[in-house]
Amino acid sequence: MKKFAIVITLLLTTLFVAACNSDNENEQTTADGENGEANQEQTTTPETTPEPEEYQVEEDEVVAIVNGEEILGAQFNEVSTQIVQSMAQNGQDTSDTETVKQYTVDSVVGQTLIMQEAEKQDITVSDEDIENSLEVIRSQYENEEAFTEALESNKYTLESLKEDIEDDLYVQNYLDQVLPNSEVTDEDAQTYYDEVASQNDELPAFEEVKETIKQMLSEQKQNEETNKLIEELRGNSDIEVLI
Numbered sequence: 001m002k003k004f005a006i007v008i009t010l011l012l013t014t015l016f017v018a019a020c021n022s023d024n025e026n027e028q029t030t031a032d033g034e035n036g037e038a039n040q041e042q043t044t045t046p047e048t049t050p051e052p053e054e055y056q057v058e059e060d061e062v063v064a065i066v067n068g069e070e071i072l073g074a075q076f077n078e079v080s081t082q083i084v085q086s087m088a089q090n091g092q093d094t095s096d097t098e099t100v101k102q103y104t105v106d107s108v109v110g111q112t113l114i115m116q117e118a119e120k121q122d123i124t125v126s127d128e129d130i131e132n133s134l135e136v137i138r139s140q141y142e143n144e145e146a147f148t149e150a151l152e153s154n155k156y157t158l159e160s161l162k163e164d165i166e167d168d169l170y171v172q173n174y175l176d177q178v179l180p181n182s183e184v185t186d187e188d189a190q191t192y193y194d195e196v197a198s199q200n201d202e203l204p205a206f207e208e209v210k211e212t213i214k215q216m217l218s219e220q221k222q223n224e225e226t227n228k229l230i231e232e233l234r235g236n237s238d239i240e241v242l243i
Helices: 006-018 023-033 036-042 073-089 097-118 127-138 144-153 158-178 186-197 206-235
Strands: 062-066 069-072 239-241
Touching: 062 073, 062 097, 069 073, 069 097, 073 097, 097 158, 097 206, 097 239, 127 144, 127 158, 158 206, 186 206
Parallel strands: none
Antiparallel strands: 062 069, 062 239
């Protein structure tokens, strides 16, 4: 089973990139996110984005060993690219290559720890769930030709995409089993909305953004619990970072 799938990569990328944002910056970005133009005004663009080779390593280089399992440069490079893209999208400075490398190491080590734990559990993924997820991805494109072009530009085949989807669902099923319920109530969403609205009187009506807020708060809860899980696993693991 592949070790670095889409969902867990994005989840952990979010965790480590978010670490360099203050709570106030996150709140402002979220509030403005409901107002497209305002969000564009608040988000800054990093002055310098390094070339890929500046923050990547040789593909066959061993960057870390986690409980005897080697993490190779090819895996590191894939995640570092996602880290840089996520930082740039959040208006963060990506010119500090050492910071990017540290975020990437933390992310790939966390991924490996979670996958190692997930593989110890009796978890299954159905073909139906894989096909349903594939259709969700396919539906985001205008037609089959656009979908195929996207696969090729990202160096995917349909089969390799389905393999990654299976891995994503596998990890997500594991997290669903071990993490506390991240459900958010309407009251939780209302409280958050009221706090933001007290600083911004141009927000849409609560009912228009309620589901978006609930999803965001639920993801925040899961991210926090995932981070706690990773820290617990780190404390009980043998980890050697080599870069």
